[in-house]
Amino acid sequence: MDILFNRRSIRKYTDQPVEKEKIEMILRAGMAAPSAHNKQPWEFIVIDDKKMLADISEMLKYGKMIAKAPLCFLMCIDKNIQDKDAYAVQDGSVAAQNMLLAMYELGLGGVWVNIEDNPSYRDQIRKIHNLPENIYPICYLPCGYRDERRRPTDRYIEEKIHHNKF
Numbered sequence: 001m002d003i004l005f006n007r008r009s010i011r012k013y014t015d016q017p018v019e020k021e022k023i024e025m026i027l028r029a030g031m032a033a034p035s036a037h038n039k040q041p042w043e044f045i046v047i048d049d050k051k052m053l054a055d056i057s058e059m060l061k062y063g064k065m066i067a068k069a070p071l072c073f074l075m076c077i078d079k080n081i082q083d084k085d086a087y088a089v090q091d092g093s094v095a096a097q098n099m100l101l102a103m104y105e106l107g108l109g110g111v112w113v114n115i116e117d118n119p120s121y122r123d124q125i126r127k128i129h130n131l132p133e134n135i136y137p138i139c140y141l142p143c144g145y146r147d148e149r150r151r152p153t154d155r156y157i158e159e160k161i162h163h164n165k166f
Contacts, residue, residue, distance in 0.1 A: 012148040015070065016145045030075070036084070037087075042091065070145075074137055074140055075140075076137050077138060079135070109144060
């Protein structure tokens, strides 16, 4: 259970590049996620261009750490494969969580950067990454070797547990 209780969002990274083998393992972890009706609609963009990372960080209010990350993943869903919006977001979210867990397991750090809170981001993201209309961006996942340590927190709250009824 170490991976579940000790993984933390990491926003500071060293300059050390992430090895290709680790990048592939993170992508494999994303693709190992469950998906609604097993449609596996995910598409991934691996971003390591420093100028592009800087441009993305400038665009996103809560994505400033992307400029300092050695790489970043853009998690997307192909809406031609998964046409139900709720399923598409859920499929992308589960794959992204798998990727964050894989980063921790591989000695790396990462953080979920939401793009849903500002619909104008999607238009800018489409332009930056040349996304076709059917490809829907879910989130960015900056990734790198940790340059910070964060203590785990116990988030268990008994009052949030209900049995059979609310």
